[in-house]
Amino acid sequence: MKIYTKGGDEGSTSFYGGKRVLKNDLLVSAYGEVDELNSSIGIALAYLKNVHINYGNKWWYRHFTKNKVRKNIIKQLENIQNDLFNIGFELATPHEEITKKEKTGVFKNFVNENDINDLEIAIDSMQDSLPPLDNFILPTGILPAAQLQLSRAICRRAERTIVTAAQEVEISKNVLVYINRLSDYLFVLARFIHIIFDGQPEKMWNK
Template sequence: MIIYTKTGDNGTTGLYGGKRVTKNHIRIQACGEVDELNSYIGLIRSYNSYKEIDEQLHVIQNTLFNIGAELATPSDRMFSTNEKPKISCLISDKKIFLLEQWIDIMSEKVPPLKQFILPTGNIATSTSHVARTICRRAERSTVTLSEADEIRPLIIKYLNRLSDYLFVLARYFGYLANNKEIPWNPNE
């Protein structure tokens, strides 16, 4: 596989199916932000020493690649005239259900949240917070894309739930390390 094809030297890139768009196209922006998020999930994995969490993050990384593939597919390649997908959709509600299960398990162990907390702590906690904010950005770009072209609403729902997971994961890493959460003080 050749890494450099030179086809993007003019500021365009190819979508699934061969259509070329500019590299600042909203579809490419959404794909890029999902890719950036996936890289940060990998960074969390490098700071994590818990097998169960690593397995969860592995599933999430594969799901994000699947989302990237869907986002890189123009709606005319994805949907037929009767609104049914032409290609097999790569994620389902099961992935969202998994996130919710993992959130519930971690939430049972961390103290109840009574106020906003500052996004800080150990490296795994802080990296999870950074990933959460990147996830929110990817979600916003995907919403913008959905206003310009048809995408499955499930993708937006997944990214929304994933940001919830990453927030709880950040708190969970702090809990495991016995780090005290620092509440937001609007008067400081």
């Protein structure tokens, strides 16, 4: 099967169910930014899985690769990537199609309260290991941490677009809550990786 269809050459695309819309439609922008977020998290995962390519034999690499925490973080991020695909699918599906398919049991994988709860548990667990913040920190650090800070910023942008779209079309509350909570998770995870595995103080905003 060819990767290109030529169906979007005039600037339109299809929602699930076949409805054609312009590619600058708010929902298209929303799920496009969710896709960008997912790809950004994928880069962070690549750093976490193949960190020796970037850091050789530094202490934090030797410690990080032997630690069960690393495997747990990777698993969390892989689960989040799946959640983001589900969110993108939901945003690309007109509400009437969701209602129709829910009755037949076709749609079962949209994000739910359990997914949100998983994020909150992870946030609270990491937060207990971190020093309290009384100032803004600069988005920097070792590569996985810096990449997660970028992912956090992309997540906030995606959230703004989803909120704007939600003023015009119906969007699940779970999507809004999940994306909001995810940005908090990415921020805390970036701090956690930097402090726990790099061991260097965070760089504070010099106001």
